Amino acid sequence: MMNLELSEQEVFRRQSLEELRKLGINPYPGAKYEVNTSSEEILSKFDPEKNNFQEVSIAGRIMSRRIMGSASFVELQDDKGKIQVYFKRDNICPNEDKTLYNTVFKKLLDIGDIIGVKGNVFVTKVGETSINVTEFTVLSKSIKPLPVVKEKDGQTYDAFTDPEQRYRQRYLDLIVNPHVKDVFTKRTKIMNTMREMFNERGYLEVETPILQPIPGGAAARPFITHHNALDIPLYLRIANELYLKRLIVGGFDGVYEFSKDFRNEGMDRTHNPEFTVMEIYVAYKDYNWMMEFTEEMLERVAMALHGTTKVKIGNNEIDFKAPYRRVTMIDAIKEHTGIDISGMKEEQLRKVCKDLDIEIDETFGKGKIIDEIFGEKAEPHMIQPTFITDYPVEMSPLCKKHRDNPELTERFELMVNGKELCNAYTELNDPIDQLERFQDQLKLSEKGDDEAMFIDMDFVRALEYGMPPTSGMGIGIDRLTMFMTGQESIQDVLFFPQMRPEKKEKRDDASAYTKLGIPEDWVAVIQKAGYLTIDGLKDVKPGALHQKICGINKKNKLGLTNPSQDDVVSWIENIK
RNA sequence: GACUCAAUAGCUCAGCUGGUAGAGCACAUCCCUUUUAAGGAUGGGGUCCAGGGUUCGAGCCCCUGUUGGGUCACCA
Numbered sequence: 001m002m003n004l005e006l007s008e009q010e011v012f013r014r015q016s017l018e019e020l021r022k023l024g025i026n027p028y029p030g031a032k033y034e035v036n037t038s039s040e041e042i043l044s045k046f047d048p049e050k051n052n053f054q055e056v057s058i059a060g061r062i063m064s065r066r067i068m069g070s071a072s073f074v075e076l077q078d079d080k081g082k083i084q085v086y087f088k089r090d091n092i093c094p095n096e097d098k099t100l101y102n103t104v105f106k107k108l109l110d111i112g113d114i115i116g117v118k119g120n121v122f123v124t125k126v127g128e129t130s131i132n133v134t135e136f137t138v139l140s141k142s143i144k145p146l147p148v149v150k151e152k153d154g155q156t157y158d159a160f161t162d163p164e165q166r167y168r169q170r171y172l173d174l175i176v177n178p179h180v181k182d183v184f185t186k187r188t189k190i191m192n193t194m195r196e197m198f199n200e201r202g203y204l205e206v207e208t209p210i211l212q213p214i215p216g217g218a219a220a221r222p223f224i225t226h227h228n229a230l231d232i233p234l235y236l237r238i239a240n241e242l243y244l245k246r247l248i249v250g251g252f253d254g255v256y257e258f259s260k261d262f263r264n265e266g267m268d269r270t271h272n273p274e275f276t277v278m279e280i281y282v283a284y285k286d287y288n289w290m291m292e293f294t295e296e297m298l299e300r301v302a303m304a305l306h307g308t309t310k311v312k313i314g315n316n317e318i319d320f321k322a323p324y325r326r327v328t329m330i331d332a333i334k335e336h337t338g339i340d341i342s343g344m345k346e347e348q349l350r351k352v353c354k355d356l357d358i359e360i361d362e363t364f365g366k367g368k369i370i371d372e373i374f375g376e377k378a379e380p381h382m383i384q385p386t387f388i389t390d391y392p393v394e395m396s397p398l399c400k401k402h403r404d405n406p407e408l409t410e411r412f413e414l415m416v417n418g419k420e421l422c423n424a425y426t427e428l429n430d431p432i433d434q435l436e437r438f439q440d441q442l443k444l445s446e447k448g449d450d451e452a453m454f455i456d457m458d459f460v461r462a463l464e465y466g467m468p469p470t471s472g473m474g475i476g477i478d479r480l481t482m483f484m485t486g487q488e489s490i491q492d493v494l495f496f497p498q499m500r501p502e503k504k505e506k507r508d509d510a511s512a513y514t515k516l517g518i519p520e521d522w523v524a525v526i527q528k529a530g531y532l533t534i535d536g537l538k539d540v541k542p543g544a545l546h547q548k549i550c551g552i553n554k555k556n557k558l559g560l561t562n563p564s565q566d567d568v569v570s571w572i573e574n575i576k
Numbered sequence: 577g578a579c580u581c582a583a584u585a586g587c588u589c590a591g592c593u594g595g596u597a598g599a600g601c602a603c604a605u606c607c608c609u610u611u612u613a614a615g616g617a618u619g620g621g622g623u624c625c626a627g628g629g630u631u632c633g634a635g636c637c638c639c640u641g642u643u644g645g646g647u648c649a650c651c652a
Contacts, residue, residue: 008621009586009603068610089609111602126611147587148602150613158588158601158613164644176587219652265651266577371652395652413652423652500643529623 203254217241367394
């Protein structure tokens with residue numbers, strides 16, 4: 001029986017599937033298919049003079065078809081791009097039997113199917129490099145129609161643009177929107193370039209726990225889960241800082257990790273609950289060294305990606321060429337507000353906020369207030385890469401105090417296009433200071449700051465054994481990818497951004513219907529009529545239901561024997 | 577979380593003051609020894625997001641909800 005849930009096109013495709021099988025063609029063959037080149041290689045290297053590529057074999061997805069009698073053109077898309085493929089009836093079927101062309105190719109194949117073709121490369125009358133097919137193989141039949149995107153000379157018509165569908169069904173997005181693939185290959189290239197640089201210097205790539213008993217290293221709300229065997233709560237990591245520094249204590253001179261971190265906070269176009277961060281720690285260095293290291297790293301990434309240090313983000317052209325401007329936080333605030341906050345007490349700072357019309361909260365400590373002023377007044381102006389240095393001590397509990405001013409810390413953030421990209425410290429390695437800073441965090445927490453850090457006593461203990469002077473840096477990979485590829489939304493640099501689950505409609509099993517005396521064949525019809533549950537059927541007028549389902553039977557040519565009106569009355573009676 | 581916009585055919589979208597649901601592509605059938613968004617002709621395809629309300633009558637107006645987008649808040 002016809003499946004009433006399927007669209008007409010899906011039904012046709014399932015029929016084609018059966019037809020293929022009847023002709024002895026397996027629509028999902030198991031054998032490997034040998035490929036000896038790619039669309040990209042053919043298009044870039046084919047030369048009619050040389051007459052090369054005369055025995056090619058490639059595989060890919062059919063993206064469009066133009067069938068004209070005994071000759072047809074197909075666009076085949078492989079991993080690297082698209083190439084036109086020419087099917088000529090008498091080449092495919094040199095003998096009397098024309099089934100392979102007339103039936104298999106013309107009728108049973110569709111846009112979206114994956115096939116392999118063998119043939120020779122030539123240039124058509126219109127000048128397009130194409131493959132003249134002598135043999136083709138069905139590799140996978142597609143039974144759901146793809147969104148059809150047409151393009152001509154780089155212009156796209158009827159693009160597949162609905163963000164919801166693009167993110168939920170990323171595979172479709174990747175198939176029909178080629179530029180999407182590009183963003184993700186660049187993302188990988190960014191990480192590979194960084195890895196290369198770190199490995200060249202002998203730093204070790206490591207892995208640290210994602211499930212942590214104490215979520216440390218950052219101020220953020222964690223996800224919480226539970227371990228059954230230990231019967232303890234575990235947190236998904238919000239940062240890997242404290243574990244990596246333990247490894248420096250343990251004697252590694254340089255360690256780094258590309259890690260997924262998780263924060264149970266809001267979602268928007270720059271925040272996803274899970275995101276990727278790279279953190280690196282190098283012994284015997286300070287934050288001045290780390291600034292140079294960061295400059296070199298970003299310059300190298302930009303060059304690897306674009307062959308230049310200049311990158312366009314929105315309307316701004318950002319130049320990642322080193323060196324970057326360095327401004328202390330106090331100077332940055334002075335620069336953009338005219339107010340010198342150095343040495344101010346909390347009360348004075350609160351007044352500054354009032355004067356500048358910056359909203360702050362009772363629970364805010366001094367550090368957080370300064371951060372608010374900076375974030376509100378200075379940060380948005382930092383378009384070209386700028387190191388903001390020397391943050392107030394209250395907002396950097398893991399960072400060493402500034403060598404010249406104990407109110408400040410040796411910390412920098414790199415701002416790009418008005419956003420924070422990197423965060424780095426001369427790491428705090430004084431265990432007694434570290435414990436005091438944790439205790440200050442606890443006070444903030446008691447004051448109502450729900451992002452204040454937890455105390456990790458084992459980390460303090462590690463420091464007590466002695467950690468070499470160390471500098472550490474963290475960089476958001478998603479954000480970096482956004483900058484480097486010109487994407488404005490984090491969802492465009494994550495393959496599978498977090499989405500609310502699709503709502504599934506509740507529907508009763510067929511058995512629930514048959515219990516009422518409804519023949520099994522009619523269950524699908526009743527559900528098609530909109531009554532997915534028995535409960536929904538309870539108050540239906542039998543006459544209306546009878547008419548509706550007989551109508552569906554007729555319209556879809558199901559060939560079922562219609563029930564009598566009395567039958568329908570009894571079904572509904574039976575519910576009660 | 578607040579405000580706001582959107583949801584109509586497989587896809588992209590139209591739909592007038594509220595009066596029988598449309599186009600292009602895709603799909604099907606037929607014709608065609610044929611080339612670039614695209615050969616021609618004909619045809620099928622709809623729970624207008626869901627549920628209520630107003631109305632003689634709702635894709636359209638009102639309310640509630642769902643999902644998504646945008647802006648803002650929150651997010652070192």
